[in-house]
Amino acid sequence: MVDIQVTQSHEVTVVALTGDLDTASAPQLKGTLEDLLARGKTRFVLDLFGVDYIDSAGLGELVRAMKRSRECAGDLRVCALRGDVLRIFEMTRLTEGMGVYPTLNEAVASWR
Numbered sequence: 085m086v087d088i089q090v091t092q093s094h095e096v097t098v099v100a101l102t103g104d105l106d107t108a109s110a111p112q113l114k115g116t117l118e119d120l121l122a123r124g125k126t127r128f129v130l131d132l133f134g135v136d137y138i139d140s141a142g143l144g145e146l147v148r149a150m151k152r153s154r155e156c157a158g159d160l161r162v163c164a165l166r167g168d169v170l171r172i173f174e175m176t177r178l179t180e181g182m183g184v185y186p187t188l189n190e191a192v193a194s195w196r
Contacts, residue, residue: 085109086135088116097125102134105142113142117149126158128138131193133164138172150182159183163191 086109087102091132097120099137103109116130130146150160161183165173173179 085108086112089097090112090116090120091131094195096127096129096195098129098131098188098192101135102136103144105132105135106137107141110145110152113145114148117152120151121156126153126156127195128153129185129188129195130160130162130165131188131191132162133166133170133188135169136167138169143172143176143178144181146178161185161191161194163188164178170180177196 085103086105089100089102089118091098091100099113101113105113122129126148146160146162147185153160163185164187165184173184175194178184183191183194
């Protein structure tokens, strides 16, 4: 299970995740992000500091969400990757194709 907290920082929607992002929780993240897109939110920062585990379904949802936000003239950035989650991003080269930032402040500031 994953806990999702949504906050607004100027024109950027910050989505903070805590828990595992996996087959069981990816649909929950998808629903949250689709709801935000339907409300006109297109600039996202996903704070993954609280995520200790991610599987292929979780990665797939992040890529899908990035594509959807770009279709709506926005984008998705991630921050605060650590441990195994960071290693998985590096192994899959998502660090090259997705905006990845060390801290939440840097990720939010990248929109300015």
